[in-house]
Amino acid sequence: MKITRRDISKGLAAAASTALMSPSLANSLKPSNHKKPSRHNKNTKRKNVLIIVTDQERARLTLPENLTLPARRRFDDNAVVFEQYHIASLSCAPSRSVIYTGQHVQKTRLFNNPGYGDGAVDLNPSKTPTLGQLFKDIGYKTAYKGKWHLSSVNALKRKDNSQSLQPFGFDEWQKGKDTGGLVYQGANEDSDILADAQDYMNRQLQHDGTDPWLLAINFHNPHDVMWLDANGRQAATRLRPGLVSDMAPAIDQYPYNHDFGFGLPTSFGDDLSTKPEAQQLFLDQAQYFYGQLDPSDEQAHRRVLNYYAACLLDSDKTIDSLLRYLEETGLADDTIVVMTSDHGEMAGSHGIRHKGPFMYKENINVPLSIRHPEGLAGIASKGLFSALDLTPTLLGLVGENPLKHNPDFKGYDHSDVIFGRSNNSPRQALLVNFSNTTQGNPRLDKIRMSAKRAEDQGAPARQFHFPENFIQFDSRTLGRGIFDGRYKFSRWFTPGDHHLPETWSVLVGRNDLELYDVSNDPDELNNLAHHPEQNSTMIMAMNAKLNQLVTQEVGIDLGAHMPGDPATWTAT
Template sequence: MAAKRPNLLFVFPDQWRKMAVGCSNDDPVYTQNIDRFAAESVTLDHAISCFPLCSPNRAVMLTGRFPLSTGVTGNCKPGLTLKLNDDELTIGNMLQKEGYRTGYIGKWHLDLPERSLNPEPPSGAVHWDAYIPPGPRRFGFDFWHAYNANDKHMSPHYWQDTHERIAPGEWSTKHETDVAIQFLRDQPADQPFCLVVSWNPPHQPFEQVPDEYKAMYADQPGYIRPNVQGDGLEQAERHMKDYFAAVTGTDREFGRLLEALEEAGLAEDTIVVLTSDHGETMGAHGWMEHKNIWYEESIAVPFFIRYPSGLGPRTDSVLFNSADIVPTLLGLMGVQPTEPGRIQGTDHSGLLRGEAAARPNSTFICHYPGDVDEHKQAQEEGWNINAYGWRGVRTARYTYVAEKRVGDRAVRRLMYDNELDPYQMSPVLLDGPPRESIAAELESELRSWLRQAGDDFCLE
């Protein structure tokens, strides 16, 4: 009889930066459960958000494919036609096909707002939100307790299999954890499961967090990173403690989830991943409530993976991209991708097991201006909007970025030495394509990634 394949519990809070975890010894935040979990896990200390914005990076994380391939080159919001392509395959599709019980709980944000199609939808969805009915647009997830996008952490709502809204009247992270715990308790003994839990906090509105967590930071001195400047100072002073409070609340709920896994006798054979879709600048470099930028506060995310029967705890410095998540998890689970040729990320499961394997020299980061509908003049003039924005590479030491804004003719290049300049306050500005030295090597890396991603961003 074939051995039962491992379960997967994939948990990702929204907008949680790498610095905001106690064991990183950076942001002064309390995360005792996550710290304990990290000590039992493989910690990837160079985990990078490919496109540090909610919808685009969620698509990358769930498919193993870059944004131009998934069709999600911006946030799925009113006025745009962006959504996950109908023919995409998520890890939910692939594991469902292998007989897994699949579930998705929390924020989805990969579909059109319902009001883009119907001004008065039966579900009552407004703004960015949508009820996604059972069927192909759930991309392989059978159990569904979710919403598209709605930033009301203290008064959330959800849909399951009808238009009727579920309004629990409590903090979203607490409620979603309760639902996830029940999913684990209902798990059949003879079937593996894949459960994705997508918490919205610590995403803004930052103040929407229970008072008990805010109280833990009431007497803490203000904390300002050296690169917080200009208008960003006001944001950091106003929101930082609430941001930390939401992370601590997340830590509490993550601890409850791990306890339930243990009580159900599932911990030993379950791969548990804790990460984030992207970070938060929190005033760094003057950016206000922002993440869609190449700075470390935005692209660097926590990434812990625990698999007691398959991985020993340690830290690994592999450059690990959002696109690598699906192929690496499938590799650990002994599951072949449904269509291997579609996957654009890399399977690093061998490295995680401690085997000798090739390591990437760099990893790809990007931003696209989004749907052409957002740029009417450019659309009328026949511009390829996706040829604008910024593209870059992150290496173990450097961040290298090329940026071209809509309407500009020239490409701007910046290089950061993250070893000598850890707060990225003194970039090297390059006048045209570099011809020698480290910058030329980074340019070559970027060109290689653009080819791999099918991206016609012009560097000339």
């Protein structure tokens, strides 16, 4: 049976015909002649702020070299591109919580997706103010469109959710329920999200008020790649078919059914034998959740990578429509525009697909481009930038002192780079936290999924208790990592053993370790910590940096952000 889209954007084929041109982004960026602006003048209207967040999009420089995304390129040519922007947590809701609050997951407490798995919690806006509330407090109208994923808003069962995000500081949301990124949702619903966002901006233009607005638009694609049945057998071999969503074939319509000819990355053949066990556990669990897929199946993984390219191309048409709307209405002249994503997609790198407990560049290095009408344009910054810094930076771009509005901010304001007042990033290293307890538990997942499948077929229900029937406490699946621009170091520990290792014996005895020199090993294949004694000096130096960064940005990190009894998460 052919699967078609209910609404395919016109002109998609024309855009994709340019998808195989591409000199690199860095070569296309040129300095602009913008003057350095003065600090915000309170007698003039502030700039509007538009935040565009895609789902599961990795950084441009990690994509196939010949894949060109015309709308994104056009935007980047008029923005500051932060090539070394990295998320601060994995995956989905944990990462989004950092983006929209400027706080690590130890503060937001979103270690898992809300409503997914026992123990998961919603973002608490009274304890962790969002970007929406912070901007509302300085006189902005605020709105949010598209995927939310920070609270169990659907449990409210409202017929109209337009005001459901007001407790989080967003005056307006959408009538329909939250959409978590199910099969074909990007292809079918991103156009609706765009239309809703344009309707909001049209209303602001009609009112012609003096109050500026902040609008966050959260699209699904390229997330559709998550549910691709890559070999035609995954749907049938899932332990529990239909769990969360269906695995499905490619949409039988361009660009989704097109083979762009992209080959597998250099790292595809990585057998993970020198890597932390969390990575292999993730692959094992994926066999049950997503269905059977041989990690060495080159044809299937090529299909994933090319489908990912198709999702990006379709998304690029949506982005193009939005950018043209801003230009045609004149809003581009009065609006700060941010384009980013919540996490990446492996798409065959290291023989892995999806996103999960690993700190590879394809997973944590995502796009960030910021265009300020009075800022620099066509500049590629190689300075480090963390998702923790995004909210403080946006406040800085509208003339506010971030710490005045939230003294708990640990991130940095990069607005001086955007305005050309500084060439250097204020950040020397960035911290990545992985506290997700739903990934890396194949043994227990197999038991639960098998029992639920039997229950679906009429067997008596079995009782499962959190956390003992959900989390493998004997597996090192939680992580803390640091990247300083050259060296990437991470340590992985069991969920019940949150600790701050200060000695060699504790570090190597209670953690799986990773260390990469990305200058000499850009594909992150050579784990210098596999035989830790051979690089003990560098490992201890990076561990000291990591400990310092954890202490500086988190404080005490002994699992207090996890659900239930704190003693569950810390070894005695």
